[in-house]
Amino acid sequence: MKGTFAFILILCLTATIIAFRKDPQLAHEGLIQGLKMLWRILPILVVAFILAGMMEKIIPRDYLAHILGWDSGFRGLFLGTLAGAIMPGGPFVLFPMMAVLLNAGAGIGPLVAFLSSWALIGLHRVVIYEAPIMGWKFTLCRLGASLIFPIIIGYFSDWIWRLYSRY
Secondary structure (H helix, E strand, O other): OOHHHHHHHHHHHHHHHHHHHHHHHHHHHHHHHHHHHHHHHHHHHHHHHHHHHHHHOOOOOOHHHHHHHHHHHHHHHHHHHHHHHOOOOHHHHHHHHHHHHHHOOOOOOHHHHHHHHHHHHHHHHHHHHHHHHHOHHHHHHHHHHHOOOHHHHHHHHHHHHHHHOOO
């Protein structure tokens, strides 16, 4: 976490210096734009982290380990894929929830299947954007080609994680 913060801080300072050298007004405008984005996103972040904390308290660890744990096998990959496909919201909701699930005992494979399914399938985006804009024929073709990949990606992620955990 500290390394990520330091990296982003260095990028921010570098971009600010470049903007300031071009025109001091650009640096000021960039700061204002960033603060406006923060103001729009902050309520979502607060609610998402509260939701993640509540989930950690209400989902029994034993149950979670049973359905999405390290040894849940194909069932865990399938359930992770299904959950990711129906999970609405953006990354501000998704990643805090995934962190809670990981801390509560979910396995890497089901979590990666969850994330991959959310990105590849995302049924809320299909219904709201893709099908109305691209049509159902295109949408069903893409979905048909995408359905198996979250399970495959989750399986190989689990395998790689376990392989590198030995060292």
